[in-house]
Amino acid sequence: MSKPRVPVIEGMFREGLDGTGRLLGGRCPTCGASFFPKQWSFCRNPACGGTELDDVELSTRGTLWSFADNRYAPPPPYPGREPFEPYGVAAVELAEEQMVVLGQLAAGTDVATLALGREMELIIEALYETDDAVHTVWKWRAI
């Protein structure tokens, strides 16, 4: 029996059957701006004043804005794993939304092979495991 996969935070992303994923954001129907996380129900563009956001799924591909490799265990509330394993992070620019979204690097994407502008794809992977569940998060994988 495989363990159930549980999002580390409810409502921020959705996992497809094949490990593909979508970030769940908000989009203003008036000015077209996207927001992630959706967080509030109103548009933050001061020239817009929209009072409602549509639920949207953000683009799953973008280009690399910057990246880093963490070699030390962060403090709580990072759930992490024991023993600590270094992990990369990537900031990826979504072309359609014209925004940058941060995520950890997927397993198998080696920091040493990355460069700005590299095309990246969103996937859903384990952040950590407990005895009864795999706790998942979105990550960026180099294409």
Added chain:
Amino acid sequence: MAGDEVVVLGVGMHPWGKWGRNFVEYGAVAARAALADAGLAWSEVDYLAAGNTMRNGYPGYVSGSTFAQALGWRGIPVSSSYAACASGVVAIESARARILAGMADVAVVVGADTAPKGFFGPLPGDRPEDPDWLRFHVLGATNPTYFALYARRRMELYGATTKDFAAVKIKNSRHGVANPYARYRKEFTADQIDESPIVADPLRLVDICATSDGGAAVVLASAEFAAQRADRARHVRVAAISTVTPSYPNTYLDMPDIATDSAVGAPPLERSFRDSIAHAAYEEAGVGPDDLSCAEVYDLSTALELDWYENIGLCGSGEAEALLHSGATTLGGRIPVNASGGLASFGEAIPAQAIAQVCELTWQLRGEAGERQVDDATVGLSINQGLFGHGSCVIVTR
């Protein structure tokens, strides 16, 4: 417009370190030192403004009254400001506004912190709606992670190298040797930096500023009050204070956010948030980058100091490494940056740090900086950015 300026009458600091004592003690020592430097008594002060600390319980959230009580209750009004790393300057701005409104002649501004060991984490609790909690829980994105993202971007966009970052550390550590208030008074060599462990690639431990205990204070007064003092030759004027926030859409990934604004549906900005911080101060002071004698910039990381050179207009985008290697930003150069030793030599005592920057500029403009004195300093700029969208910049003139 002298009528719109306030005057720095006194400055004081408690040495930075990891002393492990109550932050109130550091602040009280700094405030007393600033008053003594001004030749004023606490009984002559009309207003106290303080920067808060988030990691020392309730007294840290009501820092204004905490320090007023420590110095001795006198019934004067106080304020307590929090703007993360920019807290000190928001407190200075509060005091300046009060003086310029004619509601006070003399104000003391204090900031002090007792810092925990290691990475700063978010406040305790389970708060998925708090971006500062979210970035740690979901991504493990520490402060050094963001510093590393910015550093990597410099490397990729401009060809910066870790050797360039090391050169910033070598410069600032050399400057800090001469500062009695600095926590680290040791000059680093390239070899020592190479041996430092990588915390968040491409940054090593020595590229990232430590968390420190410390306290700093300034005494501000109205121009009218200052004009009656005997020590006018030592007076330094506050020509500008910028406490700008970002403009929408902010598409640069700033701490603690995990996503930027979207640029869709809004006109592009004339300048980035970081560029706008100094720009507002230059506009107010009526000076430009070429007028600066010295600058104190917030080197949370070595690479970030290079970003600041460009953000305050010392050089164009991608030119900071060349400016650094030209020696222009080293003591003795055209525009020494972080003559104090910077955060590289101090570590960060959050609510005190931006005030400490102003203390250093004041000593420089008075010609009282000893071995780290900048020649004939007449205009100084300090700058920093606090997370959650706080800019802070002060320009002082002689």
